[in-house]
Amino acid sequence: MNSQTDRLFSQPLAEVPDFIFNEAVVNVFPDMIKRSVPGYPSIVENTGLLAAQFAQPNTLLYDLGCSLGAVTQAMRRHVDQPNCSIVGIDNSSAMVKRCQEYLSAQNAMFQTLLPAEIIEQDILQVDYQPCSFIALNFTLQFIEPKQRTALLKKLRQALTAQGALLLSEKIKFTDADEHQQLNELHLAFKRANGYSDLEIAQKRRAIENVMLPDTFEVHRQRLLDAGFSKVYLWFQCLNFASMIALP
Numbered sequence: 007m008n009s010q011t012d013r014l015f016s017q018p019l020a021e022v023p024d025f026i027f028n029e030a031v032v033n034v035f036p037d038m039i040k041r042s043v044p045g046y047p048s049i050v051e052n053t054g055l056l057a058a059q060f061a062q063p064n065t066l067l068y069d070l071g072c073s074l075g076a077v078t079q080a081m082r083r084h085v086d087q088p089n090c091s092i093v094g095i096d097n098s099s100a101m102v103k104r105c106q107e108y109l110s111a112q113n114a115m116f117q118t119l120l121p122a123e124i125i126e127q128d129i130l131q132v133d134y135q136p137c138s139f140i141a142l143n144f145t146l147q148f149i150e151p152k153q154r155t156a157l158l159k160k161l162r163q164a165l166t167a168q169g170a171l172l173l174s175e176k177i178k179f180t181d182a183d184e185h186q187q188l189n190e191l192h193l194a195f196k197r198a199n200g201y202s203d204l205e206i207a208q209k210r211r212a213i214e215n216v217m218l219p220d221t222f223e224v225h226r227q228r229l230l231d232a233g234f235s236k237v238y239l240w241f242q243c244l245n246f247a248s249m250i251a252l253p
């Protein structure tokens with residue numbers, strides 16, 4: 007269960023295939039996401055606090071695209087409401103298997119934790135149950151753009167009145183200079199974390215067809231179109247942002 011250093015793109019590849027969340031990625035995932043996503047540890051930890059504020063008794067909390075369950079683990083530690091439990095969902099079987107192992111390890115470390123179940127499923131196919139908190143932490147960007155509004159509408163319908171949806175994403179910018187400068191800073195962040203220019207270029211090629219970011223304005227409007235009434239940006243670090251949407 008030891009996590010390894012991400013060297014997946016360190017050797018020149020004749021052809022770079024599209025990125026998939028397979029076992030090789032699972033083995034390096036905690037290292038990869040920390041070295042690639044500015045602000046990731048702060049977002050995860052604060053998601054636990056946000057979930058604690060919005061969680062209602064007798065409801066579910068969802069962690070959609072849960073990967074190895076970092077957000078699920080933070081929510082389990084912070085949320086303290088009667089008859090609440092967490093459902094983490096991911097469509098990568100390798101992620102789900104490792105996530106379940108991580109949660110068992112967490113069970114052994116803490117005495118009181120919210121119950122959590124991890125399910126292998128496409129988040130577009132889920133029959134969502136009444137829930138008070140939904141985390142989409144860097145997952146919507148992997149959903150086909152034309153499916154995004156329908157998914158958010160479904161989530162909005164499942165959300166209870168006092169609940170909230172958290173959406174974290176890599177973001178684009180309408181202003182070309184702002185876009186370029188924040189992307190340059192992101193490259194600097196990756197270099198400072200030990201990624202070579204080759205690794206950065208090959209990863210970019212692998213991800214460009216599967217991860218499709220939007221601007222904050224597009225996210226905001228889409229959330230409003232899906233029936234949310236308010237959208238707040240609560241965190242931004244370079245070109246990565248997290249927002250809260252209220253019913």
Ligand code: GEK
Pocket residue numbers: 027039050070071072073074075076077095096097098101127128129130142143144145148149
């Ligand atoms: C974290 N939230 O550590 N259905 C279910 N899962 C999906 C789907 C789908 N349609 N599409 C992609 N995924 C995590 C990080 S990672 C972000 C999320 C990243 C899953 C995919 O298998 C992967 O585990 C996750 O969404 C995206 O807080 O790697 O940049």
